[in-house]
Amino acid sequence: MSSVEKAISMPGEALASDLAALCKASADPLRLQVLRVLREDSFGVSELCSIFDIRQPALSHHLKVLAGAGLVATRREGNAIFYRRAQLGQRPELEALQAALFESVDQIELPEQTQLALSELHVQREANSRNFFRDNAHKFRQQQDLIASYEQYAGTVAEVLRNAPLTHRGTALEVGPGDGSFLLELAPQFDRVVALDIEAMMLEQARQKTQAAGADNIEFIHGDTASDALEGLQADCAVINMVLHHTPAPGQILKDVAARLAPGGAVLVTDLCAHDQGWARENCGDLWLGFDPAQLTEWASDAGLTDLASAYLAQRNGFQVQVRLFGHPG
CATH class of the missing domain: 3.40.50.150 (Vaccinia Virus protein VP39)
Structure with missing residues (x-):
């Protein structure tokens, strides 16, 4: 029996709830694009708002849904919360489904406007770091x-x-x-x-x-x-x-x-x-x-x-x- 079949065959309300949360979280195009952006980097809420041109309350809702499904993890940096994609294995019974979801998400081609905003953010981050070392060499x-x-x-x-x-x-x-x-x-x-x-x-x-x-x-x-x-x-x-x-x-x-x-x-x-x-x-x-x-x-x-x-x-x-x-x- 495959790990996916084992996960689906496991009894209990907890597993059913986790499966439902994962399915709900992955049933929205914007949330899938967020997961795609978080593939190799982490971003604060304000940065993600600028990337997707969305207001913070709306984006915070989507991030809460993704976090509840175990698809994103957070870390605090000073007063800011940064989000990244969750690592596999946090929920072993759902690991294969999560891996399959991430593999599919990675095939998503981001809209041109989103790609441009993402590139501009990376350029700004790099400029901030470069300027610091220029001024403090x-x-x-x-x-x-x-x-x-x-x-x-x-x-x-x-x-x-x-x-x-x-x-x-x-x-x-x-x-x-x-x-x-x-x-x-x-x-x-x-x-x-x-x-x-x-x-x-x-x-x-x-x-x-x-x-x-x-x-x-x-x-x-x-x-x-x-x-x-x-x-x-x-x-x-x-x-x-x-x-x-x-x-x-x-x-x-x-x-x-x-x-x-x-x-x-x-x-x-x-x-x-x-x-x-x-x-x-x-x-x-x-x-x-x-x-x-x-x-x-x-x-x-x-x-x-x-x-x-x-x-x-x-x-x-x-x-x-x-x-x-x-x-x-x-």
Whole structure:
């Protein structure tokens, strides 16, 4: 008997109620479009209102229905509530039906106006983050130290990298190298290192630091993970340290990076676990208040990556850092 048949055959009012809620939630075109938009990102209510050009009371009703059916999950960031698609397995008896629904939803082609609004929101998010680092490049370390200083996690990241089961150590890519500190860890271990950053001032800081240290095998590229300058790159390892919570679409970043990996390569990600310290948005340029580890695993899986190793570091200020190693099938 299939899992779908088992779910339908299970007796009890609770299952009937859950099935009815799922069917009701999926019986509205707008709610299905909301699920499609939430495929790889999370949004606040006001952001979703702008995407769908709908008033907040009406949208809040639809979100309540989706949440009641277990199709969306919420997280609080400061005073705002953000919504994302629920992870599979929260209701095992309905998992197969939910998976089938999400698979069908992902085939929906959003209206042109919705796609345009979504693109504009991503552009605005990225501009906010880029402007922050442009205006605060001169005090990068002070801002970073407010949450988790490089020294607090660098040793663990370096150890995970040294123990990574890489097939080769020819080329490494670091996305968002900051002031270049970890580039000095990569340079001795790889024949070639590529440093990629969207902010020119930050990239120049990294260049000056690594050149002063005598590292001469590092190439600096001004651009993002979709840059044509990465065409043909086959990296044995990609490093993304404390970057994803500054990006509007972390799932897409992982997909872009995975596409630049050589067979048997790995992606090393360091980032914050989910937290509720909303001041980090204004003071540190954060777009996300960390990530649930399961969310990173899901994005990595969507990018064709598998979970290889994990480490978690508690910080004195209430933050927690996760160090994750994801592998590319060889």
